[in-house]
Amino acid sequence: MDKSFFERIDLMLIFLSVGVLSCGLLAVFSATYTGGGDYFSRQLWFGVLGITLMMIISFIPPRFISRASYVLYALSLVLLVLVLIFGKRIAGSKSWFAVGSFGIQPSEFAKITTILALANYMTSTEEGFRNLNRPLEFFKAALFVLVPVLLIMQQPDMGTSLVFLSMILPIFFWAELSPFVLMVIISPIAVVIGALMGTTFFIVALIAVGLILLMFKRNMIVIGIILLVNVVVGISADSLYSKLQPYQQRRIQAVFDPALDPLGSGYNVIQSKVAIGSGGLFGKGFLQGTQTQLKFIPEQWTDFIFCMIGEEFGFIGSITVLLLFLLLISRIVSNGSISKNRFLSIACIGIASVIFCHTVINVGMTIGLLPVIGIPLPLMSYGISSLLSFFVMIGIAMNTYRFKNQY
Amino acid sequence: MEPEKKRAIVLSLCAMVFVLLGARLAYLQLLSADELRGMSDKNSIKTITITPPRGLMYDRNGKVLVDNKPSYTVTITPSQFDTNDLSEMSSLLDIPPDRLKQALKEVKGTNRFNPTKIKRDVEFKIVAHIAENHDRLKGVDYQIDAIRFYPDGIIGSHAFGYASEISEKALKKQEGDYYKQGDVVGSTGLEKNYEKDLRGVKGYKFITVDVNGREIGPLNDGNSDIPPVNGQDLMLGMDKDLxxxxxxxxxxxxxxxxxxxxxxxxxxxxxxxxxxxxxLFTGKTDPKVYASLIANPDKPMFNxxxxxxxxxxxxxxxxxxxxxxxxxxxxxxxxxxxxxxxxxxxxxxxxxxxxxxxxxxxxxxxxxxxxxxxxxxxxxxxxxxxxxxxxxxxxxxxxxxxxxxxxxxxxxxxxxxxxxxxxxxxxxxxxxxxxxxxxxxxxxxxxxxxxxxxxxxxxxxxxxxxxxxxxxxxxxxxxxxxxxxxxxxxxxxxxxxxxxxxxxxxxxxxxxxxxxxxxxxxxxxxxxxxxxxxxxxxxxxxxxxxxxxxxxxxxxxxxxxxxxxxxxxxxxxxxxxxxxxxxxxxxxxxxxxxxxx
Known part of the structure; x- marks a missing residue:
């Protein structure tokens, strides 16, 4: 075996992912220390399985991955349909298959296959890339994401849908979509957020969007139409909001004012902020967090796992974890940027954006910056499907590193 | 666009968002730490489990066959317990110190911040001693439980069966986590067959306590408490006189x-x-008594x-x-x-x-x-x-x-x-x-x-x-x-x-x-x-x-x-x-x- 066999292993990604996994294991151990449950040992064994899977994937020749991507994508769509029919309803969402004592979440699997299929679509032409500035190509590419999103919204699982949608922008940007079109996509999002926060914010957002669009020096009629669309979207945001599940509405309200409902939807946010804040600079010490050990936050080992880090390891601990995530994400983006294989390069951006989105939404929710949207913290939250799918994604990023010089 | 340039744009956006998260963390953990720590210290909830009395068994004419009576159970909250009191408690409860220590260790289903049942069916003079020394014996308390009472003495032993304290093995093997240390579970006969009907559903009382374990009052004025559901009574076809x-x-x-x-x-x-x-099985079951029943050549436990x-x-x-x-x-x-x-x-x-x-x-x-x-x-x-x-x-x-x-x-x-x-x-x-x-x-x-x-x-x-x-x-x-x-x-x-x-x-x-x-x-x-x-x-x-x-x-x-x-x-x-x-x-x-x- 030649020397470069080992040199081409992305040790940095191994180090970072195992580091995050270990922080997660500590947190799961502490969060389930009182009251039992074998969450820790399950997370440990599936972590080992995940690392193995990651290593195996890093050796698969890229052309096999791109060739399999459509089949896997189709398979995951079938699973997403099946879960709507045969799935087990947990906490209001039908997103799980019950397999023995485990639950399997096909949407986690679909995240990977969607990224791969989209990446494959964008690069499977004679020239090696598609021009997304052509409307037809743009919509075909967007359809790869929208189809699974529609299925996942039926479960309904808004958090995961959001993660899927969020990968569109970075991937399209990476695939040379013009900044003007990007701006056109971003503008209604900004306007909707403004509209939800109140009339003043709505108007400020509209003006900002208008000014930025003007800077592109395009046809004034086009800009006018775009602005008009934005106004309509912003106004209809309220009716959209009313179509959300009541528990999601309450969660959004509780972000702005957790005290509105201290024992209901705001409860988790208050308790989680108290837990993290009371940790101070150095934390209360491992297994010493009263908020964690007294179970003030229900099911803390899943979506609220970050509280435990904040409470028991303090500011030092939580910043360390955030830094690990930032390094992990930038390493994956860098792998994407140095790769000569465009398929893998785009896949890396998709993967990085999914990890970024999960991390920011999850941490943002535990520290009261974002609404409580139940999505796991990558490699840290207890959950077998999510753990394995993140390791597979990082495996693909490692693969990108190994084959970075192959077209 | 150059890959390096794109990378720079993406990573700087990323970093900006992370800086925002970090700033929020600094605000919570450095600037608001004292305030939030104070909230956290006040914010301790003691959960008192209320075990409902088991359902009764009646004969076909409504006469009671299997009844309940009150009994005292001594509990210790491990996080508050002073280990200097170990020998005193050991002699009071007649439990060897090492076994008492073992009982205070966490097993599945206990929480060191909540009371753990240590001994069931104790005599009143022990309860009186605990009540008198309540301030000194930190974390030691008692609660009133219902235990089985058989108004007619020894009848229907094999039919009714007994409910006894759950074994450590059964505690580990249970599906879910309903049973905790010290809980009673139907072991034989009707007690076992109708366990889920007879046992009812446990309730919980939440009490806010400060970091020193002093009770401040009921959480949310008791509105968050979960009341227990009493066990369901069984009516048997049995005729008691017969x-x-x-x-x-x-x-x-x-x-x-x-x-x-x-x-x-x-x-x-x-x-x-x-x-x-x-x-013999209602309160504390003496292992010697059980062993002698099993060893008896007339096989009294045999149905x-x-x-x-x-x-x-x-x-x-x-x-x-x-x-x-x-x-x-x-x-x-x-x-x-x-x-x-x-x-x-x-x-x-x-x-x-x-x-x-x-x-x-x-x-x-x-x-x-x-x-x-x-x-x-x-x-x-x-x-x-x-x-x-x-x-x-x-x-x-x-x-x-x-x-x-x-x-x-x-x-x-x-x-x-x-x-x-x-x-x-x-x-x-x-x-x-x-x-x-x-x-x-x-x-x-x-x-x-x-x-x-x-x-x-x-x-x-x-x-x-x-x-x-x-x-x-x-x-x-x-x-x-x-x-x-x-x-x-x-x-x-x-x-x-x-x-x-x-x-x-x-x-x-x-x-x-x-x-x-x-x-x-x-x-x-x-x-x-x-x-x-x-x-x-x-x-x-x-x-x-x-x-x-x-x-x-x-x-x-x-x-x-x-x-x-x-x-x-x-x-x-x-x-x-x-x-x-x-x-x-x-x-x-x-x-x-x-x-x-």
Whole structure:
């Protein structure tokens, strides 16, 4: 075996992912220390399985991955349909298959296959890339994401849908979509957020969007139409909001004012902020967090796992974890940027954006910056499907590193 | 755009968002830390578990069979407990210090911030000591629990069963995490079978405490508390007066007595002797007591109604009669020659007497052996198995207590295994014809079988519980059990029932227990016992033509069926039919030496 066999292993990604996994294991151990449950040992064994899977994937020749991507994508769509029919309803969402004592979440699997299929679509032409500035190509590419999103919204699982949608922008940007079109996509999002926060914010957002669009020096009629669309979207945001599940509405309200409902939807946010804040600079010490050990936050080992880090390891601990995530994400983006294989390069951006989105939404929710949207913290939250799918994604990023010089 | 440029844009956007998160963390953990820490310190909740009392058991007339009484349980909250108090607590509670330490360690289902049950059913003077020294003994407390109380002393031990403190093993093996250390769980009998109904659902009281464990007050003014749901009461088909009477009749014996209502399968009384005191298991169970019960050669814990397997002897002859009639070997009126013995395979099989040409009714009345030797032989092993299964033999009756055996029903497969394929003598069938040999039946199977015959083929699954109290609507709701029809012509049943009638009211083996008030029917039987006196069987029902009680009595080492089992069963039947105030002893006399069957 030649020397470069080992040199081409992305040790940095191994180090970072195992580091995050270990922080997660500590947190799961502490969060389930009182009251039992074998969450820790399950997370440990599936972590080992995940690392193995990651290593195996890093050796698969890229052309096999791109060739399999459509089949896997189709398979995951079938699973997403099946879960709507045969799935087990947990906490209001039908997103799980019950397999023995485990639950399997096909949407986690679909995240990977969607990224791969989209990446494959964008690069499977004679020239090696598609021009997304052509409307037809743009919509075909967007359809790869929208189809699974529609299925996942039926479960309904808004958090995961959001993660899927969020990968569109970075991937399209990476695939040379013009900044003007990007701006056109971003503008209604900004306007909707403004509209939800109140009339003043709505108007400020509209003006900002208008000014930025003007800077592109395009046809004034086009800009006018775009602005008009934005106004309509912003106004209809309220009716959209009313179509959300009541528990999601309450969660959004509780972000702005957790005290509105201290024992209901705001409860988790208050308790989680108290837990993290009371940790101070150095934390209360491992297994010493009263908020964690007294179970003030229900099911803390899943979506609220970050509280435990904040409470028991303090500011030092939580910043360390955030830094690990930032390094992990930038390493994956860098792998994407140095790769000569465009398929893998785009896949890396998709993967990085999914990890970024999960991390920011999850941490943002535990520290009261974002609404409580139940999505796991990558490699840290207890959950077998999510753990394995993140390791597979990082495996693909490692693969990108190994084959970075192959077209 | 250059890849490097794109990377720079993406990563700087990323980093900006992370800086935002970091800033928020700094705000919470550095600037607001003191305030939030204060909130966290105030913010401790002690969870007090409220275990509801177990549901009671009532007899068919609403009299309490199994009751509850209050008892004190000492608890310790490990996080508050001062280990300097260990030796004091150890001597107070009479628990060795290392075992007490072990109990305070966390096991699945306990939490060191919440009270752990340390000792159940303690005396009041211990509670008084704890109450007096409450401020000094940190984390030590007591709570009032309900424990089982048996108002009539030792009755129905095997039927009711006991509920005792959950073992460490069971705690680990449980599905879910309902049970915690110190909880009580149904271990045998009805307590086990109806555990989920009887136990109710635990409730929780939340009390806010400060970091030092001082109680500040109920969380959210008690609005967050989860009230317990009381255990559901069971109403049994059992008749308490009859049960007490049956217990008295069986006192000092080894054996089983079970009576049921043939119309629906409800068990009226259920006695297995020797028995044991259920109250030994209610509080703390002394391991030595348990070990001595297990080691007792009389096996008091063994449920003789559902777990013994003896040959049924002549009580089997109704079974053979039905099989012979239905398979066409005989008709209700056809006769069979019954001399004093039957020679088969070079061996003479004895009978008590020579009866000449007799039909099936007469054969039952006199309990002719030769008649049934011939029936067994003519039936063949495959038909034998078929008809036995129809009457519930070789399988569990499905009674609603967990300890039950299916008995032993010899089949072609069984004999092939014992003797080798097709190498067994047909002589086994001669013995099976009179209910001897390898055959093993439980008294409960026999009671259900005789009930089915009395009802002309309606076989009801025997059961204890007739109704369960719905704690929401506060009404008793019926529990459904299986009933099936053993489909044979009515005239066959009539012939067999007539034979059973004549056993008592004609010139049969149980004529000594004939009652002038009620028309009792039945059949005596004797199980051969190679190690001592024979076992005495009686199965029967009453009244003839309108059965309201069916019964099976087994007296181990009591001799012929007519000696012990028949008069005991007869007393139970007339007592039940006579109702309160009726004196069965004036009607039925015990027999010192009954006739052979």
């Amino acid at each position: 049960q007490l009477y049956a217990e008295k009749l069986m006192e000092g014996k080894e054996g089983a007595l079970v009576a049921l209502d043939p119309r629906n399968g409800q068990i009226l009384c259920f006695v297995s002797k020797p028995d044991f005191d259920l109250s 003789r109604v559902t777990q013994t397997r003896y040959p049924p002897g002549s009580t089997w002859k109704m079974m053979m009669s039905m099989a012979a009639l239905d398979s066409g070997i005989i008709t209700p009126t056809s006769t069979v020659n019954c001399p004093g013995a039957f020679v088969y395979g070079g061996r003479a099989y004895e009978d008590h007497g020579s009866y000449g040409n007799i039909n099936v009714v007469r054969a039952l009345e006199v309990s002719s052996n030769v008649f049934y030797y011939k029936m067994g032989l003519a039936l063949g092993i495959d038909n034998f198995e078929k008809y036995c299964r129809m009457f519930g033999f070789g399988q569990k009756t499905g009674v609603d207590i967990p300890q039950e055996y299916s008995g032993l029903l010899p089949t072609r497969k069984y004999y092939d295994k014992v003797f080798g394929k097709d190498r067994w003598p047909n002589g086994v069938l001669v013995n099976l014809g009179i209910g001897q040999g390898e055959l093993g039946v439980t008294p409960l199977q026999m009671a259900a079988y005789v009930a089915a015959i009395s009802m002309n083929g309606l076989y009801c699954q025997p059961h204890f519980v007739s109704k369960i109290k719905n704690t929401v609507s506060n009404t008793f709701e019926d529990v459904k059990f299986e009933q099936r029809r053993i489909d044979m012509p009515l005239k066959y049943y009539e012939a067999v029932n007539k034979g059973m009638y004549l056993v008592v009211n004609g010139g049969g083996t149980a004529k000594s227990v004939k009652s002038s008030d009620y028309e009792l029917c039945g059949k005596t039987g004797t199980a051969q016992n190679s190690t001592g006196k024979n076992h005495s069987w009686f199965v029967g029902y009453a009244p003839y033509g309108d059965p309201r009680i069916a019964i099976c009595v087994l007296g181990e080492k009591e001799g012929y069926g007519a000696t012990f089992a028949a008069p005991t069963a007869a007393k139970i039947m007339v007592k039940y039919l006579g109702g309160p105030g009726y004196d069965p002893d004036s009607q039925i006399k015990m027999v010192s030496e009954g006739v052979a069957d």
